[in-house]
Amino acid sequence: MLKVENLHVEVAGKIILKGLDLTISAGEVHAIMGPNGSGKSTLSNVLAGKPGYTIIKGSISFDGAAIDELSPEQRARMGIFLAFQYPVEIPGVSNMEFLKAASDSIYKHRALEPESSMDFIKRARQLSALVDLDQGFLKRGVNEGFSGGEKKRNEILQLLMLQPRLAILDETDSGLDIDALKTVSEGINSYKNSDNAVLLITHYQRLLNHIQPDFVHVLADGKIVRSGDHNLATELEAKGYAWLTDTAA
Amino acid sequence: MLDRYQFIKQCEAQYQELSSRLPWMDSIRSESRSRLHAVGLPAKNHEYWKYSAPEQYLFSENMPTNSRGKHWRCEDALNIDMQGQLSGDSVCGALPDGLTVERFSDIDRDSSSRGILEQHFNSNLKNLSAQNRYSMGDLNTSMLNDGVLIHVGKGVTVAPLLNMQLDSSGYQRLLVVLEAGSSLTLLEQLPIDEVTGSGLSHLVESSLAPGANLQHSRIQPASTASDYALTSAHLGASAYYNLNLYTLGATNRRHDINFKLVGDDSKVDLNAALYADNSQTSETLVNMEHLGKRTVSQQIIRGIATSRARISINGRIHIHPHAQQTDASLSNKNLLLDNTARINTKPELEIYADQVKCAHGATVGQISEEEIFYLRSRGIDSETARFMIAQGFIRSCLIDAEFKDYLERLFMEAFISWEQ
Numbered sequence: 001m002l003k004v005e006n007l008h009v010e011v012a013g014k015i016i017l018k019g020l021d022l023t024i025s026a027g028e029v030h031a032i033m034g035p036n037g038s039g040k041s042t043l044s045n046v047l048a049g050k051p052g053y054t055i056i057k058g059s060i061s062f063d064g065a066a067i068d069e070l071s072p073e074q075r076a077r078m079g080i081f082l083a084f085q086y087p088v089e090i091p092g093v094s095n096m097e098f099l100k101a102a103s104d105s106i107y108k109h110r111a112l113e114p115e116s117s118m119d120f121i122k123r124a125r126q127l128s129a130l131v132d133l134d135q136g137f138l139k140r141g142v143n144e145g146f147s148g149g150e151k152k153r154n155e156i157l158q159l160l161m162l163q164p165r166l167a168i169l170d171e172t173d174s175g176l177d178i179d180a181l182k183t184v185s186e187g188i189n190s191y192k193n194s195d196n197a198v199l200l201i202t203h204y205q206r207l208l209n210h211i212q213p214d215f216v217h218v219l220a221d222g223k224i225v226r227s228g229d230h231n232l233a234t235e236l237e238a239k240g241y242a243w244l245t246d247t248a249a
Numbered sequence: 250m251l252d253r254y255q256f257i258k259q260c261e262a263q264y265q266e267l268s269s270r271l272p273w274m275d276s277i278r279s280e281s282r283s284r285l286h287a288v289g290l291p292a293k294n295h296e297y298w299k300y301s302a303p304e305q306y307l308f309s310e311n312m313p314t315n316s317r318g319k320h321w322r323c324e325d326a327l328n329i330d331m332q333g334q335l336s337g338d339s340v341c342g343a344l345p346d347g348l349t350v351e352r353f354s355d356i357d358r359d360s361s362s363r364g365i366l367e368q369h370f371n372s373n374l375k376n377l378s379a380q381n382r383y384s385m386g387d388l389n390t391s392m393l394n395d396g397v398l399i400h401v402g403k404g405v406t407v408a409p410l411l412n413m414q415l416d417s418s419g420y421q422r423l424l425v426v427l428e429a430g431s432s433l434t435l436l437e438q439l440p441i442d443e444v445t446g447s448g449l450s451h452l453v454e455s456s457l458a459p460g461a462n463l464q465h466s467r468i469q470p471a472s473t474a475s476d477y478a479l480t481s482a483h484l485g486a487s488a489y490y491n492l493n494l495y496t497l498g499a500t501n502r503r504h505d506i507n508f509k510l511v512g513d514d515s516k517v518d519l520n521a522a523l524y525a526d527n528s529q530t531s532e533t534l535v536n537m538e539h540l541g542k543r544t545v546s547q548q549i550i551r552g553i554a555t556s557r558a559r560i561s562i563n564g565r566i567h568i569h570p571h572a573q574q575t576d577a578s579l580s581n582k583n584l585l586l587d588n589t590a591r592i593n594t595k596p597e598l599e600i601y602a603d604q605v606k607c608a609h610g611a612t613v614g615q616i617s618e619e620e621i622f623y624l625r626s627r628g629i630d631s632e633t634a635r636f637m638i639a640q641g642f643i644r645s646c647l648i649d650a651e652f653k654d655y656l657e658r659l660f661m662e663a664f665i666s667w668e669q
């Protein structure tokens with residue numbers, strides 16, 4: 001589904017990703033771990049098409065087609081979804097209005113009639129209950145005045161509403177309390193199926209107890225320095241990153 | 250537009266004609282006129298007029314206009330026109346006890362309203378008008394031939410909304426007097442006068458006795474005319490004034506606001522949403538004067554400009570020497586929707602007391618790229634994203650729950666019609 005090859009990315013005159021390879025197939029869950037500043041969010045932003053990131057070498061393809069040149073909205077419509085590490089607040093634009101506009105644009109791309117407002121609202125209510133957000137959050141401005149944990153749950157609500165093909169979750173577990181972590185994990189598990197894929201970026205083994213990854217990668221200094229199965233996460237939890245980055249150096 | 254010389258000549262002629270109207274006002278008018286002679290008409294070289302075109306607000310006649318009748322009407326309100334008349338669709342056939350709404354010219358010589366009028370009319374303004382900044386106030390007074398008095402008796406709470414629908418231009422005047430412990434919710438709607446394009450000079454003078462509570466909202470629809478408004482209020486001890494302004498652009502629009510928090514523990518909340526497009530100018534000047542102890546003022550001002558429009562905001566907080574434990578804040582956030590629009594904002598602080606809390610902040614920004622990316626990352630194209638964020642910003646400035654839908658329609662109509 002996603003194939004990243006030898007990716008080199010420059011941001012603000014600085015090379016952040018330095019030859020990254022990653023292949024994700026449908027039905028898989030991948031986890032990326034790695035030290036602060038190693039380039040995890042940079043990778044998620046580049047995949048989502050954020051302006052300001054220059055691919056100086058390498059390529060990204062999605063379902064066999066190169067997407068390097070596509071706008072963020074085109075990628076989103078193809079099914080790439082990024083749950084942000086720091087979701088922004090958009091005052092006055094209601095969550096519901098925002099989600100409907102997003103969903104309509106995706107339906108349109110697939111040449112489908114947009115979902116009726118009634119069905120949409122019904123679905124939004126059910127799913128907001130699933131992520132433990134009161135219905136009032138649907139009417140509020142996007143993330144406006146939401147607590148850190150509420151913002152993260154709102155990202156999962158969007159994931160469930162939009163049903164993308166590839167979900168990139170950038171530290172969605174950071175800042176969640178124990179119950180919220182469980183709720184969010186359940187949300188992600190309910191999204192998961194054999195046709196879609198998940199890329200989890202996390203610092204904590206804890207999340208991986210709830211969502212079993214098929215692959216765990218370590219990103220250090222702009223490159224994947226080690227890949228393994230879920231046991232790698234346990235090992236990292238015990239040993240930290242130094243042993244890997246040292247051998248990498 | 251007249252030149253100054255013609256203007257003064259015509260004013261003099263008009264002034265002579267006025268002398269037969271409301272004889273009790275004669276001495277007040279003549280006082281205003283002498284002050285005007287002494288202080289002079291506003292001029293561009295004056296500090297507080299440098300963003301304005303003062304000539305735009307000088308007109309010598311009271312002209313009726315054809316309001317297009319698009320005012321917000323509410324079945325549960327007391328709908329009042331500028332003749333002071335209650336219209337048929339109001340909640341009740343008569344005004345509730347303790348509330349008086351009367352045209353100055355209908356007030357009898359021996360009535361109690363007459364006493365109120367003589368006590369309060371021009372009393373705030375007289376104190377302001379030594380400053381050239383407010384000389385438009387004296388111009389209004391010297392040209393005035395009528396106005397409306399709103400009076401709420403001691404301890405009276407007027408439950409329904411008083412919905413004043415201004416439907417003419419020229420020199421207009423509202424005097425609001427709230428006796429001790431009374432409360433009133435007032436909505437003022439300025440005319441939609443695209444038809445005649447004539448000017449408006451609108452003055453609202455309020456006097457709040459101790460413990461009085463005034464909720465006052467003003468809707469200024471888009472207009473191709475020029476209008477000037479002056480709102481001045483005097484607050485007694487523990488009085489509360491909440492002013493909410495919803496202002497769309499006019500060819501020229503200026504609003505001077507002066508609050509005097511005289512009584513101890515009095516409080517003002519001022520919220521303003523200002524929108525302008527298509528080379529319009531919109532100027533709001535606030536002067537929040539803290540005189541009593543433990544007085545509180547909070548100003549939240551939001552400006553949105555596009556397409557060569559110009560918005561100017563001057564927020565001044567003046568804490569007088571005895572106003573200890575004042576708590577004053579001013580927050581002004583502005584959004585430029587393109588790079589041809591301009592927003593000038595200037596907070597001014599003058600503090601003469603030492604135990605005070607005073608916070609102010611002003612920003613002028615463009616739509617954030619982070620917000621646009623957030624929407625785009627969900628499939629929304631960048632033009633739509635920009636539009637939604639701008640709409641959201643406007644919407645988040647419209648806080649009056651009761652007529653929020655109407656306000657949203659009004660602002661969105663202006664915004665959308667301009668964007669398309």
Ligand SMILES: Nc1ncnc2c1ncn2[C@@H]1O[C@H](COP(=O)(O)OP(=O)(O)OP(=O)(O)O)[C@@H](O)[C@H]1O
Binds near residue numbers: 012016038042085
């Ligand atoms: N716009 C930018 N301008 C300058 N430097 C940037 C920019 N974006 C990212 N960087 C730098 O790139 C490096 C990688 O940042 P990134 O956010 O991808 O790290 P991360 O792995 O997600 O870290 P964390 O675990 O703390 O979230 C950092 O050194 C960061 O300062």
Ligand SMILES: [Mg+2]
Binds near residue numbers: 041085170171
């Ligand atoms: Mg990060």
